[in-house]
Amino acid sequence: MKSKVIKLAGLPVGIPQAANFTMVVEVLPTIQNGQLLLKTLYFSVDPYLRAKMSGGHQPPLYAGDIMYSRGIAEVMESKHPGFNPGDKVISFFEWREHLVHNGEGISILDNKGFQLSNYLGVLGTTGLSAYFALADIGKPKAGETMVVSGAAGAVGSIAGQIGKLMGCRVIGIAGSNDKVEWMRSVLGFDGGINYKNTPSIADEVARFCPNGVDIYFDNVGGVISDSVISRMNNYGRVVVCGSIADYNDTDVNFGPRLLPLVVYKKLLIQGFLIADYRDRFAEGIVQLQQWITAGKLQFAETIIDGFDHLPEAFIGLFNGRNEGKMIVRV
Incomplete structure (x- = not known):
């Protein structure tokens, strides 16, 4: 053959x-x-x-x-x-x-x-990444503000919805008006930012998050992440699940020096790889299936x-x- x-x-x-x-x-x-x-x-x-x-x-x-x-x-x-x-x-x-x-x-x-x-x-490594990364690193609390970059993508779209299920106010960042509308009307996000037609991402994050950001679920990196992290509240948590903005760079780029923010705002910044959770896949799949069956999770x-x-x-x-x-x- x-x-x-x-x-x-x-x-x-x-x-x-x-x-x-x-x-x-x-x-x-x-x-x-x-x-x-x-x-x-x-x-x-x-x-x-x-x-x-x-x-x-x-x-x-x-x-x-x-x-x-x-x-x-x-x-x-x-x-x-x-x-x-x-x-x-x-x-x-x-x-x-x-x-x-x-x-x-x-x-x-x-x-x-x-x-x-x-x-x-949604029932594979992308949905499981959203579930475990948010639950174990983001640790959402009801009433907190969460920002998701790459929010119309496979992981981000699920992470944002899980944030909503856990009582957060969720703002998504994506690359088109159609995707922003999909996040709001179908996924139930509280707001969305189209980074491609926004003169200042930082200003838009400030507008949508007047009380700051408690959780940042980062799938993108680059300038978008610089803008969000600068708005983090004390004891904010940054889940670094991907950095697609940097994958095609031919030169090493350095954003704003974040260590002063990390120190004075007591931020937690932690990377995530789904391979570390292999032994817990069955647990995550059961929870995701329950949410989908109940109509609480769209994909x-x-x-x-x-x-x-x-x-x-x-x-x-x-x-x-x-x-x-x-x-x-x-």
Whole structure:
């Protein structure tokens, strides 16, 4: 059997381009005892993959490597005692249409009435990132003001809603008027800022947060984060979940010196990686499922059809093409 494979042709300089990827066709080996033949169904595309290309997220991606990300596949043939043909499974998979796998690190999905794609988004590492990062680092209290950057994205859109469920006043920052309206009318945010048409983000944050900011859920970094952190209240908490604004920089940029703010406002600034919470995934999924079933949590998926469009979908993350989670349906 032959399978298309997508590789990183060359490391990007700045925003990734189509030329940074190449597609080849490989012949798959016959499966042996203890192995599976998988057909991939969905792939998640995520900003952290760009950081891997720059060496900022371990392990790095190098020119010539096969791209990989979290995905969902169907077992087509099994010589492994733990899997049967027809099982739907989730793990990190190379960007292949079909692949031979030894089963290590793969989990069987019981989607319980939810769409398979949901387990790459709201019920996957993005929704779980929002839940655990906010609960364990942000520690919301009723009546506090929370600001979310990248608030129309996969993690930010869920984090903002969880903040509302926990009694916070939530302001989202996104890159279009349509996204701001979606956050307000569908997600229930208390206000939104379109950073692309705002002369001063700091002034807008001050206008929407006249009593300051208690929690900042940061998915972006850069100038946006400088503006929000400057408005933090005493004992404010900054959850650093991503820094997409910096992933494509070719030079190291330094914002305002934040240490005086950290000292005199007694701020907590802590980074977050979902891999640290692997042992608690089941706990988070149960809570997210309960909120969705009760109609308390809304979510969006931007689904691009076609294996060949994986690079296009990934590049689209940096052009604001996605509303909610960006997923490719193979």
